[in-house]
Amino acid sequence: MEAQELLRRVVDGDQGAWDEVVRQFGGLVWSVARSFRLSSAATDDVVQTVWLRLAEHCGKIRQPERLASWLATTTRNEALRVIRGQSRLSPSAMEDDTVEPTASSIEDLVTDDDTLRAVLIAFAKLSPDDQALLRLLCAVPPLDYESIAEVLGRPIGSIGPTRARCLDRLRRLLPAGLNPKEELT
Amino acid sequence: MNPIHDDELVDLVGRALRTVDPVPEHVLDGAMAAWTWRTIDAELAQIVFDSAAELTGVRSEVMERQLTFQVGGIEIEVMVVDGSRLVGQLVPAMATTITQANEERTISTRSDHLGRFSFDELLPHPVRLTVHRPHDGRPPIHTVWMVF
Incomplete structure (x- = not known):
């Protein structure tokens, strides 16, 4: 509806x-x-x-x-x-008791999905700004760039390029050979 | 090996975060219960000033939070004292009953002939204030819900 x-x-x-x-x-x-x-x-x-x-x-x-x-x-x-x-x-x-994924807490993760685990470990290594942007980009239902820009207090035109750079940084933190298609099917 | 495309990667992060950091059940329950507080016809006083939202200007030694709510020519000015009490004033002045409510409790006080009022207690958040106006037969004024 x-x-x-x-x-x-x-x-x-x-x-x-x-x-x-x-x-x-x-x-x-x-x-x-x-x-x-x-x-x-x-x-x-x-x-x-x-x-x-x-x-x-x-x-x-x-x-x-x-x-x-x-x-x-x-x-x-x-x-x-x-x-x-x-x-x-x-x-x-401010953050003190939040369950922000960190390298150590991910060891106790309630997922036996190796791909998701690898993604979370990489996510935890990103800067707070990158993590915030990714959280907004993954929202369901999706937020348009205008809303994301407003939440972050940044110009709308910067969201696309920032998204690309942020995903590049995440990709470099992922283990080589990670193939989500194999893991997730 | 094929690199993971951007959209695919965003999708993966979303799935990973929803696995490790889902919306807690008590948060969803709270959100559903919020419906009982809907006020379709009441007058709703919006925030027109919040010291916490003022980033520039002189920040004095006094760190007390100050807020002003406004609707239809009536202002409700409040200040949080010592993080635990609430003092305020109605402008224009009105001697009447004012309540402070959260979702569990409601406490009430009276404003004096100068419109001044105080609560010795600040209820756990979120809270809202209600100015009752039985004397002129008009509906009460609610402030928006707040985290003070």
Whole structure:
């Protein structure tokens, strides 16, 4: 079902439609929030704030087809508020207890897929900026470059070239001979 | 060996991240429960000033978070004191009941004739304030939900 129709049903009071919105866009909000490297408690607060905002705002969204973009922007704004507001008072809002994949934690990974494991090990070696960009690029449903540029606070024209360079860096970190087609079929 | 194409690589990273860092169940449950808080007709006061969003300018010794919400000519100014209390003022001044709510609890206070109010407690996030206006028969004003 299209976001437009879902939102119309939500405004009409259909809880099932709301749950469907959460199922469809929950991963996207999570990806954007996680790209800011907040503590897990602060990430939860930001994500919940975004959903509460949508609940109170859903009747007023003028372009329902832009829901993904609205969610991304709202998540970014609230994450920045937490970073700029709370971190000055207490550093606890910043990353401390997050399960950011690191070389050591990947050893305990709950995946026996060697390709995914290799990708995660390579991902963990990337810079925070590259990791943030990749999280946004992998969001489901996908975010357009305009939304990604807004979340990152960068010009839209820079996203394509930055994506290419970031993927090159990731590719160089992957073990030689990695062949996803073999592993994943 | 064929190199992995860009789109294929993005797809792989997405699958890897969703395996190791999926949306936690409690986060999805929370998002679904947020629906009960939808306010279709209420007046919603938006943030028009947030000291945490001001990157430039003089940052004084005072680190207290200050926010202003606004709707229909009414402003709700609040400041977080010591990270644990909330003081504020309604402009124009209004003596009325103000509530602070999160998804579990609601606490209430009164503003005085100058519109000043305070909460000795800051509830766990996210929270919102509600200004009740029974005296003029108008619907309450909610601030947007916030992480203070």
